[in-house]
Amino acid sequence: DICMFFFFKQKTAYEMLRSLVGSEMCIRDSFNAIRQARGLGDQLVVGVISSKEIARSKGPPIMELWERVEIARACKWVDEVIENVEYNPTLEIIEKVNCDYVAHGDDLALDADGNDSYHICRRAGKLRTFKRTEGISTTDIVGRLLLMTKNHHRKGQENSGMRKISEDGNLTSTN
Numbered sequence: 001d002i003c004m005f006f007f008f009k010q011k012t013a014y015e016m017l018r019s020l021v022g023s024e025m026c027i028r029d030s031f032n033a034i035r036q037a038r039g040l041g042d043q044l045v046v047g048v049i050s051s052k053e054i055a056r057s058k059g060p061p062i063m064e065l066w067e068r069v070e071i072a073r074a075c076k077w078v079d080e081v082i083e084n085v086e087y088n089p090t091l092e093i094i095e096k097v098n099c100d101y102v103a104h105g106d107d108l109a110l111d112a113d114g115n116d117s118y119h120i121c122r123r124a125g126k127l128r129t130f131k132r133t134e135g136i137s138t139t140d141i142v143g144r145l146l147l148m149t150k151n152h153h154r155k156g157q158e159n160s161g162m163r164k165i166s167e168d169g170n171l172t173s174t175n
Contacts, residue, residue, distance in 0.1 A: 002041035004128065005099035006034060007049060007089055007117075031075065036130035037103035038077035045097050046072040047085035057087040057112040088117045091124055105132035 038044040048068045054061040061068075065083065072081045082097055088111050089102045102121045106129045109117040121127040 001043060002101070003043040003045065003097075003099040004037050004041040004101055004103045005045050005047060005089070005094055005097060006037040006103050007047050007085065007087075033105055033130065033132075034075055034077050040103050040128045040130065041100065043079045043099075044077055044103075045080045045082060045099055046075070046078045047082045047089075047093070047097075048072055049087055050084040053085075053087040087111060089121050091120060091126065094121070094126060101126050101128045103128050103130060105130060107132045 034044070034046065048065065051061050051065050063071075069081055069083055072078055080097075085093060094100075094102060102118065104118055104127060111117045116122065118127050
């Protein structure tokens, strides 16, 4: 049996054969990555990266660790979930969880210093890649959500649309 390890990271997702996966965002790209990582082997282990590691490497996580763990556990392609893994995959973690390879999309994942997060696994021949989901970007989705919130609040300042029932029972605008 081949085991992949997938690192479910903030804004991206990465996988391995009896694999460990790192996780942050729950979007189609992440699940597509997990599905493809699972297809590279017989088992998939997902490594959920600690909030401290995400903050150090990418900025504050959007979801709490327990939320990311539950998402990974609920995924039908995941055989096992490991909590609080480091951001950069190491040969030690692959060996510790009894995985053969690390799985990751064909895009380059950089660490906090701008280096290839997977360089150790790549050099050791322990990295298997899959096709990244085209046209889907967690960064774009987060940006759209922030823009929607900003526009919503701007509209609210112009016309809050708030109404109340006055003491005499009539419905009135608060503007």
